[in-house]
Amino acid sequence: MDLIKRYDLSGPRYTSYPTAVQFDPALSPESLITQGQASADKSAPLSLYVHIPFCAHVCYYCACNKVITRNRDRAQPYLETVYREMKQLSQWYSDDRIVDQLHWGGGTPTFISDQQMHELMSALRSQFNLRDDDKGDYSIEIDPREASPETLEVLRKTGFNRISLGVQDLDPKVQSAVNRVQPLEQTQAVLDKSRQLGFSSINMDLIYGLPHQTEQSFDATLDVVIGMNPDRLSVFNYAHLPDRFRSQKHINSDELPSPETKLAILQNTIDKLLDAGYVYIGMDHFAKPDDSLALAQAAGQLHRNFQGYTTHAECDLVAMGVSAISQIGRVYYQNEHDLAAYTQAVTQQQHAIKRGVCLTDDDLIRGAVINQLICHFELNPAAIEKRFNLNFDQYFAAELAELAQFEDDGLIQRQGRHISVTPSGRLLIRRICMAFDAYIPKQQPTRGYSRII
Known part of the structure; x- marks a missing residue:
């Protein structure tokens, strides 16, 4: 105690x-770009990130930069802006460097249509040197409520070989409290189809610290998830910051587990997953012993960046889209956080950089x-x-x-x-x-x- x-x-x-708290809006974008180009290792591979902010439904716990809308027509104008930004980023940083890591995050990346997914991946291939041998780590975040079997087929055909499924909790009472009602059968169907299509790695996201969670209820969720046998598990600590994230105001703080309960849930999660054969990668990640994260950790080569734990320490991270954060050489910078401001910046300035830091x-x-x-x-x-x-x-x-x-x-x-x-x-x-x-x-x-x- x-x-x-x-x-x-x-x-x-x-x-x-x-950390991002230290990013300075007073630094000129031009100086950040210049120093990034000057300090980048042009012989090393690249990592690309695309932020797709749209969600059809609001999950009350979410702290991501998102736009809640049922209007799918909003996606195309946004993608057109991303293509403009992408072309500029390619001129600055591509240098024909091979892309070993690619990730689409959000929001809900599968909000966009199957055709738009094809077009986005084609645009990336036209501007950057993407692999076509399935040896890179090309991943996408998936909401099982927004992923049909046809969409999964499109993702696999366009080059994705890793997926991350948002689950959070399987208890109906917890799901209802956070406005994320997701039947187990829905998640299992996406999991089964993904395995059938040959995705090489499947991650599942869970969150502890949500309303109504107890040691017993989360233990029951873990039992089911372990039976589903994902390659990786991310078990995140819910951060209740309602003053920063408006949707969290819907969560009653009196229904949240205490710090003591949260710590007990985490300790039980670690013990249970270790017993099930997973390796504790760190803080919030677990992986099978033969997973690349576990192998990198064993070899002393694991790294951490804006996408969490990664095996790609040598990669510069080129990020595009609203609020996306890039790491180029000795520079970090973040794009405009507001969708309208992002669109205006790319249109008028050919970049969306809002703030950043040059590393000493x-x-x-x-x-x-x-x-x-x-x-x-x-x-x-x-x-x-x-x-x-x-x-x-x-x-x-x-x-x-x-x-x-x-x-x-x-x-x-x-x-x-x-x-x-x-x-x-x-x-x-x-x-x-x-x-x-x-x-x-x-x-x-x-x-x-x-x-x-």
């Missing part, structure tokens, strides 16, 4: 360092430390010293002193200089990473982030 009180803070999820040497060093911790649950100072030519103990003297509390609380262990995160510490890995975050004021509450527990 004391540990929960001490560590139930708000903090970043560290899909980047610096200190950012790169701290980012590497945080990546080691959040991807591998250990920290090898010698590796950081060798990579950046510094004295780790001197550079991080204050941070190492702060780790003493974590050691006393059983969150980390030290063997010589080597630091390893304990099973208890894995549940609070975001707080451990925060010790190395130069942008978070020490001993002060953090704002703009979700709660760790």
Whole structure:
């Protein structure tokens, strides 16, 4: 109980360092583009992301940038804007670099028609060097309520080989409370068809911390999901931020599980999935032992970016669409968040960049430390010293002193200089990473982030 009180803070999820809170709207887009081009490794492969913001239904828990509409005609004008942005991005960054990773997110990417999916993929192939050998990681987020067998066939034929199914919870009471009523049979049908079509990896998304969830109810959901045998599982911590996300105002905070219950659900989830043969990749991800994420982690090559855990550390991430975030060389930048502003920016300026950050040497060093911790649950100072030519103990003297509390609380262990995160510490890995975050004021509450527990 004391540990929960001490560590139930708000903090970043560290899909980047610096995090998006540090992105500066005062930086000129031209300087971000120039530095991105100058610092990019043009011999390395690329990762592409396309954001499709439309959803036909609102899920109350959702914190994604979305547009709720039943009007499918809104998709085509948006796609035309994306094509304009895509052409410019290709001129800046393509350099015939092979695209090893592609992801469509949202919103609901399958909101667009099958024909529009064909056209979008064709446009990407015309502007970037997409693979045609099925060896890349080409993935798409799917709402099983919006994916017919014909749509799945189209996705497979156009080059997708990985899918991620939004499930969240199978309990009818929880589904009703978050306005996401999704019968198990619907999800199972999409899963079966995807396997029949030869998708090489199927991920399922779950969320813990939703209204009416208990240890027992989520345990029952896990039993069914384990029986469905997905290749990967993402089990996200619900972040209740109704002041930031209007749809969350529909959720009654009195019906949410307590921090103690959430932590118990997470611990039970980890234990149960480990018993079922999954590898705990980190924070919110699990994978089969032969999955590329598990293999990358075992080899010390796992990475984390705006799409979560990834095996593609060497890739620059070129993102397009409203609110999309790119990572090019030593630059992060984000597009306009509002759909009208995004459309106007692309039309008038040939880009949609709203804010960004140029990484300093200190950012790169701290980012590497945080990546080691959040991807591998250990920290090898010698590796950081060798990579950046510094004295780790001197550079991080204050941070190492702060780790003493974590050691006393059983969150980390030290063997010589080597630091390893304990099973208890894995549940609070975001707080451990925060010790190395130069942008978070020490001993002060953090704002703009979700709660760790």
